[in-house]
Amino acid sequence: MCATIYINKGNTMTLNLQDSTHDWLVCSCGNTPLGSGFYCCTPYGKIVSPSITDGKWDTAHVLCMGCNAIYNQDTMEQNGTASHPSVVDYNKNIDWDTY
Numbered sequence: 312m313c314a315t316i317y318i319n320k321g322n323t324m325t326l327n328l329q330d331s332t333h334d335w336l337v338c339s340c341g342n343t344p345l346g347s348g349f350y351c352c353t354p355y356g357k358i359v360s361p362s363i364t365d366g367k368w369d370t371a372h373v374l375c376m377g378c379n380a381i382y383n384q385d386t387m388e389q390n391g392t393a394s395h396p397s398v399v400d401y402n403k404n405i406d407w408d409t410y
């Protein structure tokens with residue numbers, strides 16, 4: 312069992328607690344950490360390498376790889392969508408060996 316956080320468009324959140332041991336992010340597009348995944352990003356959605364502070368990603372934003380939604384890691388609210396062509400292009404061609 313795991314804690315499931317469902318995020319709906321419109322910046323509302325319903326917490327569907329199924330377990331207290333893991334936090335699961337489930338995007339409104341259906342993406343999960345085990346699906347297309349989520350990655351640390353800038354406020355504009357550009358993927359960046361995570362760095363860990365106190366056992367937690369210190370990047371404030373995460374990008375849904377299913378639909379390019381950008382989420383604020385602290386509030387779990389959607390901040391926007393990675394849509395700028397240079398950001399989309401960068402993310403598409405990211406060198407995962409250096410991530």
Ligand SMILES: [Zn+2]
Nearest residue numbers: 338340375378
């Ligand atoms: Zn998504």
